[in-house]
Structures are given as C-alpha cells and as structure tokens.
Amino acid sequence: MSVDQELHLPLMTLSEEEDLFRKTVREFAEEQIKPRVMDMDREAKIPREVIDQLFGLGVMGIEIPADYGGAESSFFMSILAIEELARVDPAVATCVDVQNTLVNNALVRWLNPDQKAKFFPRLATDTVGAYALSESASGSDAFALQTRARLDGDTFVLNGRKMWTTNGGEAGLYLLFANADPDKGYKGITAFMVERDMPGFSVGKKEDKLGIRASSTCELILEDVRVPRSQVVGEIGKGYKVAVETLNEGRIGIGAQMIGLAQGAFQCALAYAKERAQFGHAIADFQAVQFELAELATEIEAGRLMVYNTARLKENGQPFAHTAAMTKYFCSQVGERVASRALEIFGGVGFTKEYPAEKYYRDAKIGKIYEGTSNMQLKTIAANLLRS
Numbered sequence: 092m093s094v095d096q097e098l099h100l101p102l103m104t105l106s107e108e109e110d111l112f113r114k115t116v117r118e119f120a121e122e123q124i125k126p127r128v129m130d131m132d133r134e135a136k137i138p139r140e141v142i143d144q145l146f147g148l149g150v151m152g153i154e155i156p157a158d159y160g161g162a163e164s165s166f167f168m169s170i171l172a173i174e175e176l177a178r179v180d181p182a183v184a185t186c187v188d189v190q191n192t193l194v195n196n197a198l199v200r201w202l203n204p205d206q207k208a209k210f211f212p213r214l215a216t217d218t219v220g221a222y223a224l225s226e227s228a229s230g231s232d233a234f235a236l237q238t239r240a241r242l243d244g245d246t247f248v249l250n251g252r253k254m255w256t257t258n259g260g261e262a263g264l265y266l267l268f269a270n271a272d273p274d275k276g277y278k279g280i281t282a283f284m285v286e287r288d289m290p291g292f293s294v295g296k297k298e299d300k301l302g303i304r305a306s307s308t309c310e311l312i313l314e315d316v317r318v319p320r321s322q323v324v325g326e327i328g329k330g331y332k333v334a335v336e337t338l339n340e341g342r343i344g345i346g347a348q349m350i351g352l353a354q355g356a357f358q359c360a361l362a363y364a365k366e367r368a369q370f371g372h373a374i375a376d377f378q379a380v381q382f383e384l385a386e387l388a389t390e391i392e393a394g395r396l397m398v399y400n401t402a403r404l405k406e407n408g409q410p411f412a413h414t415a416a417m418t419k420y421f422c423s424q425v426g427e428r429v430a431s432r433a434l435e436i437f438g439g440v441g442f443t444k445e446y447p448a449e450k451y452y453r454d455a456k457i458g459k460i461y462e463g464t465s466n467m468q469l470k471t472i473a474a475n476l477l478r479s
C-alpha cells in the first residue's frame with residue numbers, strides 16, 4: 092500500500108498487528124478480569140496476581156524498547172489496551188493507563204541511557220510506576236506545588252506530601268515532581284525518579300472512592316528523602332515541561348478509558364434490552380428504547396473517532412494538544428452520559444450491584460476530574476482558539 096493510500100484510510104482502520112493486539116487484550120479482559128471485577132471493586136484492590144498477569148501480557152511496558160524487556164510498540168497500542176481493559180474494568184484500565192501514558196511514555200523521552208538501563212527493565216517486567224504531581228493545595232494549579240528539593244552535594248533532599256497518586260499503593264517507582272528553586276516559580280520544578288524503598292519515603296492514606304475503587308489513590312510522604320542527582324528526569328528546572336507534555340498525552344488515554352467504559356456499559360444495556368420483556372414485548376421492541384440505544388452508539392462512535400485521530404496525530408509527530416483537550420473533554424461526557432442512560436435501560440436492577448451498570452456509572456465520574464478537570468480542558472481549548 093502506498094503512503095497516499097494509507098493517508099486516506101478510515102480512522103478506525105487498524106493494522107494487522109494492532110487488530111491482533113486488540114483481540115488479545117479483549118480476550119484477556121473477558122476471561123481473566125471480568126470474573127474478578129466486583130470482588131476487586133468491593134475489596135478496593137487489584138490483587139498482585141492480576142498485576143503480574145498484566146506484566147505477562149506485555150501491557151505494562153508497551154512503549155519500552157525491547158532491549159530493556161518492553162514490547163517496543165506504539166502509543167496507539169497503549170490506547171487500544173486502555174480502551175479494551177476499560178470495557179471490562181475501568182479500574183484496571185487506570186493502572187495500565189498511568190503506567191504507559193504518564194510514566195513510561197515520559198521516561199522513553201526524558202531518561203538518559205544510564206537511567207533507561209536502570210529503570211526500564213523493572214518497569215517492563217514487574218514494577219508498577221506512578222506519577223506524582225498533585226498535592227492537597229495544588230490540583231488544577233499544579234505548578235503551585237509545595238514539595239521541595241534542596242541540593243546537598245550530589246543529592247537532592249526532598250520534603251513534602253503528594254496527594255491522589257494513582258498506583259501509589261502498588262508502585263515501586265514514582266515519577267515525582269518537586270520544586271528545586273522556588274524563587275524561579277514553575278521554572279524551579281524538577282522531575283525525579285523516586286524509589287519506594289528510599290529512606291524517608293512512605294505511602295500514606297489510601298482514598299476510599301466512589302468509583303475505580305480497585306485502582307489505588309494514595310498520599311505520598313517525603314521526609315528528607317535523598318535522591319541522587321543522577322535520578323533527575325530531564326533537566327533541573329524543566330520538570331514543568333515533563334509534566335505538561337505527559338499530561339497532553341495522558342488525556343488521550345483518559346479519552347480511551349471513557350470510550351471503553353461507555354462501550355462496556357452500552358453492550359450490557361443492549362443485551363438486557365433484548366432479553367427483558369414488559370407489556371408482552373422485549374423492551375428493545377419499543378422505539379423509545381431503540382432510539383436511546385441509537386443515540387448512545389452514535390456518541391461512542393464520535394468519541395472513538397476523536398481518540399483514534401488524536402492518538403494518530405501524536406504518533407505521527409503532528410500537533411495534538413488542542414485535540415487531546417477536546418478528546419478528554421468530550422469523551423468524559425460520553426462516558427458519563429452513556430453509563431447513566433445504560434443504567435436506566437436496566438430499570439430497577441440497574442441500580443443494584445447484581446448488574447454491571449451501577450459500577451460503570453460510578454467509574455465514569457472520574458473522567459471529568461483527573462488529568463485536568465473539564466474546566467481545565469475548556470481553558471486550554473479556548474486559549475488555543477484565542478491565540479490563533
């Protein structure tokens with residue numbers, strides 16, 4: 092196929108490799124994750140054996156080069172993995188999303204060869220990663236972070252507290268942001284690789300959440316944690332760049348998660364509508380229910396196109412930050428709307444834990460909050476529009 096022909100392929104077209112990968116992840120999710128979803132939700136925990144299975148499947152190191160034990164695959168593959176896992180369990184998808192789109196993705200670009208040799212074999216084979224930017228007083232205003240890094244010889248001494256760290260409970264490595272020169276404002280922010288067993292580092296409170304309950308969300312405590320200068324990610328004072336770039340990419344991952352979630356909720360509702368009878372008919376025979384299903388399917392289709400298009404733009408090295416913000420903004424709405432309306436198709440049982448609808452509904456809410464709230468996405472979109 093010529094390059095010209097490729098450029099005109101429909102957005103949903105997958106390469107043979109992508110299609111096979113998607114099928115493999117889908118099968119894994121259906122066979123291995125589905126039977127455990129409600130237990131994991133109830134216990135608010137992804138068991139270690141499930142995490143080991145994710146590593147075994149190769150979805151925890153999708154973009155890590157093969158020399159370090161990774162799959163050396165593409166960003167688009169990460170998007171497919173997140174979407175497929177979220178169809179079955181958005182909480183497991185969150186774990187994989189953070190590992191690939193926030194941690195590994197940043198490190199592929201910013202680590203030097205020595206650092207890659209040190210950290211990638213772990214992240215590709217058995218070590219969960221986490222991304223620690225937010226703090227109690229700095230969420231949307233992330234660069235107002237208060238964690239400090241003081242240089243002492245060849246070591247930075249880190250003090251502060253991080254909040255809301257996804258994978259915080261399971262992680263062995265943390266891509267963590269601290270300010271090494273507060274006088275310079277956000278230009279003092281520096282990214283570090285912090286290891287869980289470093290003296291002075293501890294994992295604090297784990298949040299008890301509405302949705303994605305099995306995904307851990309934790310406080311991190313840093314008390315005179317000595318991080319060697321050799322574990323600075325990128326340049327000193329350029330952490331803000333690492334953070335911004337990563338979050339732009341991460342937003343596509345959240346779009347994929349919300350579309351996978353919407354697809355999962357939709358499929359359950361479709362099956363139920365065909366099977367549930369009232370007034371002597373399957374409820375799917377009523378035009379009102381049919382139109383509801385048609386609207387939901389249309390929204391999912393539109394959202395998926397945005398996710399795939401933005402992921403392809405990123406992969407082709409084209410500007411994508413604007414559409415990434417739009418994608419996250421729109422797909423988180425789709426996730427919430429579809430999950431809510433799918434629950435209503437179930438009627439009363441949709442409101443119980445006997446059926447999966449209520450979990451999708453709870454899980455959907457986070458899409459509008461993390462990796463930049465909906466208002467922050469609108470702020471980005473509007474700023475781009477006004478600049479042009």
Ligand SMILES: Cc1cc2nc3c(=O)[nH]c(=O)nc-3n(C[C@H](O)[C@H](O)[C@H](O)COP(=O)(O)OP(=O)(O)OC[C@H]3O[C@@H](n4cnc5c(N)ncnc54)[C@H](O)[C@@H]3O)c2cc1C
Pocket residue numbers: 189222223224225227228229230231232254255256257258300308457460461462463464465466467
């Ligand atoms: C389950 C979960 C997992 C998370 N995982 C991570 C993680 O792994 N790593 C990490 O670093 N962080 C993580 N976070 C943090 C998350 O990114 C923040 O919660 C989010 O960015 C919002 O910050 P905040 O909670 O401080 O809300 P605030 O910033 O206080 O916002 C509160 C409200 O004010 C609005 N608002 C704020 N500023 C403006 C403005 N200028 N204009 C208009 N409206 C505004 C917001 O839109 C929102 O509605 C996670 C959070 C949750 C809940």
